[in-house]
Amino acid sequence: MGKNKRCRKFAEMKRMLNLKDSRISKDKRQKTNTEEKKRRELLKKGGIIERHVPQHSSAMFFKYNEHLGPPYHVLVDTNFINFSIKNKLDIMRSMMDCLYAKCTPYITDCVTAELEKLGPKYRVALRIAKDPRFERLPCLHKGTYADDCLVQRVTQHKCYIVATCDRDLKRRIRKIPGVPIMYISQHKYTIERMPDVFGAPKTDQ
Template sequence: MKDCLMAKVTPYVTDCVVAELEKLGPKYRIALRIAQQLERLPCQHKGTYADDCLVNRVTAHKCYIAATCDRDLKRRIRKIPGVPIMYIADHKFAVERMPDVFGNPKRMGNM
């Protein structure tokens, strides 16, 4: 993540994402273990539907980069102005819709 953004990164995870990983069972235990080590954003909402939670958070506070490889969630976040999306493609981190001020690598390549 740090290499992708060329900046210090603090990954956060929400209560509901961790709860969703817990519900998914043993197949996702490694993801769960990693998620449990991240900085935690507490949830006040009911249920564990994480997509709505993340969309609400990035809409309310334009200070996040949404990190997801979920196609539907990416599609929803693209509709919110000013929220960059980080994802993994070809085993590499990538970011889209990153403002130029942060050093968008695609733009820098054109300089």
């Protein structure tokens, strides 16, 4: 007799215990949010709740960023360096060709750490990142995730242009008003969300 073949069930999820289940030990149980309860009680009583609204930058005039101007400060991402090498582009010269002005590329500690983690395959990119013409920006936060670091810097200081080819990072930066994005298109650098005053190319993605 042949073996009884059982059909494998696809897209079957693992059954998990609820974090508030009584079978889980007390210390590992999900604690109810006391602050949320207090807020609800205050709302019921008609009390005033403090809301933390982010303060708008003084550099912004509606969506126009007045802090942008030559010499430009460009925050460079990890993949931007890698794609520049693949497209055989000199970062400094290509930036100047794109913006028609002097540019200063800035590299954070996170970007350098990410390139070091990628190993010997990306040693050329790491050598470029350690170029003395590139300005260093020290990171005081924990971890080496460059995307969060760049987004945080851009929200705090509106004087930067972000150079990246990462779609997710572009999507996140587009939500922040007044921050231009530099990327590689058709073997050259192009920029989006840049004021027309400084003679930047008008190509938008």
